[in-house]
Amino acid sequence: MEESRDEGTGRAWFLAGMRGIVSLPAMILMLSFVGFCAFTAQAGAPLEQVIFMIGAVWALPAKVILVSSIMSGANLLTAFIAVTLSSIRLMPMVAALVPEIRTTRTPTWLLLVLSHFVAITAWVFAMERVQAVPRQHRVTFFAGFGITLVLANMALVALVYRFVAEFPPVVAGCLFFLTPVYFLASIWSSARHPVIYVALAIGLVAGPLFYWLAPEFDILLAGAGGGTLAWALERTWRKRREVRA
Amino acid sequence: MSWDDGWWAYLFIAIAGWLATDIWRWLGVVAGNRLKEDSEALNWVRAVATALVAAVVAKLILYPTGVLEQSPLWLRLGAVIIGTIAFFVGRQKPAVGIATAIAVLATGLLWLGF
Numbered sequence: 001m002e003e004s005r006d007e008g009t010g011r012a013w014f015l016a017g018m019r020g021i022v023s024l025p026a027m028i029l030m031l032s033f034v035g036f037c038a039f040t041a042q043a044g045a046p047l048e049q050v051i052f053m054i055g056a057v058w059a060l061p062a063k064v065i066l067v068s069s070i071m072s073g074a075n076l077l078t079a080f081i082a083v084t085l086s087s088i089r090l091m092p093m094v095a096a097l098v099p100e101i102r103t104t105r106t107p108t109w110l111l112l113v114l115s116h117f118v119a120i121t122a123w124v125f126a127m128e129r130v131q132a133v134p135r136q137h138r139v140t141f142f143a144g145f146g147i148t149l150v151l152a153n154m155a156l157v158a159l160v161y162r163f164v165a166e167f168p169p170v171v172a173g174c175l176f177f178l179t180p181v182y183f184l185a186s187i188w189s190s191a192r193h194p195v196i197y198v199a200l201a202i203g204l205v206a207g208p209l210f211y212w213l214a215p216e217f218d219i220l221l222a223g224a225g226g227g228t229l230a231w232a233l234e235r236t237w238r239k240r241r242e243v244r245a
Numbered sequence: 246m247s248w249d250d251g252w253w254a255y256l257f258i259a260i261a262g263w264l265a266t267d268i269w270r271w272l273g274v275v276a277g278n279r280l281k282e283d284s285e286a287l288n289w290v291r292a293v294a295t296a297l298v299a300a301v302v303a304k305l306i307l308y309p310t311g312v313l314e315q316s317p318l319w320l321r322l323g324a325v326i327i328g329t330i331a332f333f334v335g336r337q338k339p340a341v342g343i344a345t346a347i348a349v350l351a352t353g354l355l356w357l358g359f
Contacts, residue, residue: 028339058266075246088290094273118270173354177313185328196292206296207307228292
């Protein structure tokens with residue numbers, strides 16, 4: 001393929017994606033992974049399985065739910081349902097990213113492979129930065145960032161796993177807390193649609209409410225019920241605004 | 246299953262973790278070529294997806310595991326509320342909200358003698 005000089009080579013854009021590892025979102029994610037590592041160590045998960053889980057699952061909320069399911073003695077089907085329900089959000093995330101990065105010549109198999117590297121951080125990072133990347137190099141740029149982020153976190157957890165158990169309680173507690181706080185801040189600040197704010201607020205209330213009402217299905221009910229309510233509310237407000245305008 | 250089940254543990258993670266997450270990513274690729282960006286269906290999926298994650302976040306804050314299990318609820322809620330205020334005062338920069346919430350939690354834990 002011919003490359004125009006001012007748009008750079010594929011290798012240069014892959015490296016540019018890799019350099020995203022020193023960005024703030026990547027740093028926060030790595031600290032969250034140290035926290036996740038402490039969580040798995042406390043749960044008694046062996047290092048090899050934690051590393052395998054990071055490469056295989058990647059999305060942090062899905063891994064937290066998987067580890068919690070295993071700890072509570074869930075069977076394969078129950079664990080699968082809990083994890084898969086928490087991961088439905090990956091579908092619209094990927095669906096929104098694909099039109100931003102593909103060209104008419106991008107093969108679908110490549111998008112299927114690279115979609116594995118989509119999780120909150122990589123998605124937020126890519127949606128923000130691909131605008132500045134020439135379209136024919138966007139898939140390469142995302143691959144450079146996504147693959148580096150996964151491998152770096154696998155290596156990081158391998159390095160720190162032995163030490164997290166000996167962390168002072170305050171450090172272990174703060175690292176655990178980083179995950180929910182980071183999700184809150186990143187979902188709010190990366191939201192591009194009004195319905196996200198409504199759904200975030202309702203989901204925060206619906207989660208504990210359904211945990212109290214029906215603890216076995218709390219996340220599913222909070223997601224389906226709370227999300228539908230949020231969608232209906234936002235839609236009603238939107239229609240009313242349109243009528244007035 | 247338990248963690249010492251050998252190959253079964255890996256198969257468990259591959260099915261309940263890998264497959265359970267990647268099917269949505271693959272469907273996302275398929276949908277990304279078809280679903281209209283401004284459709285009402287995508288808006289509903291967005292709302293359900295966000296509410297699901299918000300519910301997970303709320304559970305992590307209200308019912309944490311490990312060290313935080315012994316920490317008082319008012320401290321965890323206080324850290325999130327003060328962090329949220331800082332987030333909005335600091336022009337919605339994630340780093341500001343996160344650093345504030347963690348600083349409040351750390352101060353509280355140290356003060357309580359953790």
